[in-house]
Amino acid sequence: MPELSRRRALTAAAALAATAGTASALAPQAAAAGHRPGSPAAxxxxxxxxxxxxxxxxxxxxxxxxxxxxxxxxxxxxxxxxxxxxxxxxxxxxxxxxxxxxxxxxxxxxxxxxxxxxxxxxx
Known part of the structure; x- marks a missing residue:
């Protein structure tokens, strides 16, 4: 198994930050549409x-x-x-x-x- 390099660690951190940013950006749109996260579908x-x-x-x-x-x-x-x-x-x-x-x-x-x-x- 390859060693964890600084480049791989920074790439993984950037990917996690981008994913978290996308999720937080979509949450207000779902709330505006009347659907709360975790709420059952109509x-x-x-x-x-x-x-x-x-x-x-x-x-x-x-x-x-x-x-x-x-x-x-x-x-x-x-x-x-x-x-x-x-x-x-x-x-x-x-x-x-x-x-x-x-x-x-x-x-x-x-x-x-x-x-x-x-x-x-x-x-």
Missing amino acids: FDEVYKGRRIQGRPATGSGHHHHGAGYAVFVDGVELHVMRNADGSWISVVSHYAPVPTPRAAARAAVDELQGAPLLPFPAN
Whole structure:
């Protein structure tokens, strides 16, 4: 294995600096588009006859536990929360963590069994 020369060390440092500069330059563009780094992608689909939607939440004035993410079932907000381990739970399926907000919406539809989702009062 070749020895690490000063030239190779400086080349590697320059490459790391360029990569870090590109990542920090792209972060504001992603935030301006409404997508936070690490935030799940938006979705809009019909699942078992119910329309489920999810998207990064905008600042609506009340506190979101869903890490800045809003989920809706037939247009009614399904309150979701991200756990410390990265899993998601909802007010409907609170004891069954799932990997994504889409999975939380699907689990809520399954649990509702055709019943409408009622608005959850915000404190």
